Every structure is written in structure tokens, then in C-alpha cells.
Amino acid sequence: QVQLVESGGGLVQAGGSLRLSCVAxxxxxxxxxxxxxxxxxxxxxELVSSFTPGGIRNYADPVKGRFTISRDNAKNTVDLQMxxxxxxxxxxxxxxxATGPFLDWGRGTQVTVSS
Numbered sequence: 001q002v003q004l005v006e007s008g009g010g011l012v013q014a015g016g017s018l019r020l021s022c023v024a025x026x027x028x029x030x031x032x033x034x035x036x037x038x039x040x041x042x043x044x045x046e047l048v049s050s051f052t053p054g055g056i057r058n059y060a061d062p063v064k065g066r067f068t069i070s071r072d073n074a075k076n077t078v079d080l081q082m083x084x085x086x087x088x089x090x091x092x093x094x095x096x097x098a099t100g101p102f103l104d105w106g107r108g109t110q111v112t113v114s115s
Contacts, residue, residue: 014114015084029071036080067082078095089113092109
């Protein structure tokens with residue numbers, strides 16, 4: 001069973017910052033496009049950012065200019081730096097591959113942005 005482990009969430013005021021981190025297994029990390037997803041209360045899970053092994057970053061329109069995705073090859077981690085957070089960024093954040101078949105979903109990390 002392949003496991004992804006997310007961390008770094010928390011409670012922050014609007015305008016604040018958080019940095020999320022996801023540890024991925026070596027084999028997955030090196031060859032798959034990894035992404036960060038979020039699921040807001042009552043909504044479907046959505047992809048907010050992805051990073052290919054070749055270094056191409058993609059962002060969903062609502063987070064462009066505020067979120068930055070990065071990969072640490074030494075640690076097999078994919079991080080998401082989130083700046084200028086807004087209440088609508090609230091949700092559970094997960095990492096997984098950006099295209100199917102998906103790996104087993106981890107527990108995610110809760111991000112709550114207060115207004």
C-alpha cells in the first residue's frame with residue numbers, strides 16, 4: 001500500500017501564510033506528476049496545483065499568484081507555499097498524483113482561514 005503523508009495545515013487569519021508538505025514514496029516521486037488537492041466543506045475535491053518531474057508547475061486560477069508548489073528531490077517531498085490566504089481557501093488539503101490511477105488518499109491536512 002502506497003502512502004502519502006501530508007502535514008503543515010493549521011488555523012490562520014486571512015492574509016496569512018502556511019506551508020504544506022507531502023512525503024511521497026521514492027518511486028512515485030521520481031516518475032509521476034504530483035499535485036495538491038483541496039476539498040472545501042460540501043464541495044468536491046479539486047486539484048489546485050501540480051508539478052511534473054520535468055519541472056512544469058500548474059496552478060488553478062483561484063490560487064495563481066498566491067500559491068507556489070515545489071519539489072525537494074533529497075527529501076521526496078512536494079511542498080505548497082500558500083500566501084495571502086483567503087477564507088475560501090479553507091478545506092482539507094491532500095497530495096496525490098495529478099492524473100489517475102490515483103494512489104490511496106492520505107488523511108490530508110486541515111487548513112482553516114478566518115476572516
